[in-house]
Amino acid sequence: MFKRISAWFIILSLAAILGACSSNEASDKSKEDKSKEAKNEEAVxxxxxxxxxKSDYxxxxxxxxxxYEQQGIKLDSKTEKEMETGVLDQLINTELVRQSAEAEDISIKQSQVDSELANIKSQFEDDAKYKEALKQNKVTEEELKKQVKQQMVITEYLDGAIGKVTVTEDEVKVIYDQYKAQTESQDQKAEKFETVKAQLEQQAIAQKKNEKVNQLVEDLRKKNEENIKIL
Structure with missing residues (x-):
């Protein structure tokens, strides 16, 4: 279960980028540029x-x-253990996809990175809040730019690997029926199909993309299983 990739885990999100350390960007540096601390840091x-x-984990x-805490959900010991396993699997999955993307030699323009960085900044109330988030996560803006670029490379790789995704009206109607049943179970009136069709179509496409990405990652896990070491 936890070896599956979560819903478009690669897609850029504020939490994903600012919540991550910059160990991946360190792979672009030469061994001479790495600090002693980075060299000696424990790996998981x-x-x-x-x-x-270990710090990334x-x-x-x-x-x-x-x-979970923000949603007021208290974790029991079993769920917490499952989460620990899931997080490590997710990091392994990310690294497998990153390596595959790197092998494709995908090029991302600096203007694209700058545009995405501007989008991230726009999600903050002001520049001070943005800089505070960087400080709290111990990430410099240069490291963030490298992280953004890497995520964009991975996203482009995934888009190319899974190809164009389309859905039929019947598939959209399946989601509509689920939405309608859930809404009516809460004593609420469901919107007409035509009213929510476009929105549900995007949801159906996202679900199918997730399935394709999951399959891609599972294939990568099988192919590289002997070269994945849990320390």
Missing amino acids: ATVNGKEIL ENSLKSAKAT
């Missing part, structure tokens, strides 16, 4: 020789737990 897993650092786990 390796993927084809690339280390997944702990930060990702902290972000996952914070999401």
Whole structure:
């Protein structure tokens, strides 16, 4: 279950980018540029020789737990253990996809990165709040730019790998029927199909994309299983 990729986990999101450490961008540096601290930092897993650092794992786990806490959900020991396994699997999945994207030699223009960075900044009340978020997550703007670029490369790789996704009206109607049943169970009136069709179509496409990405990741896991080491 937890080896499956979560819904478009690669798609850029504020939490994903600012909640992540910059270990992946460090792979672009030479060994001489790495600090002693980075060299000696403990790893929790390796993927084809690339280390997944403990700090990245702990930060990702902290972000996952914070999401539940914000919703007022208290985790029991079993769920917390499952989350720990899931977070590590997610990091492994991300690294596998990153390596595959890197092998494709995909090029992203700086103007595209700048545009996405501007979009991220726009989600903050002001520049001070944006800088505060960077500070809290111990990420510089340059590191953030590199993280954004990497995510864009991965997204482009996934788009190319899964191809164009379309859905039939029948598939959209299945989702509509689910929506209608849920709405009516809450003693509310459901919108007419034609009114919500466009929105549900996008939902159906997103679901199908998720399925294709899940399958892609599962294939990568099987192909690279011998080179995935949990430390």
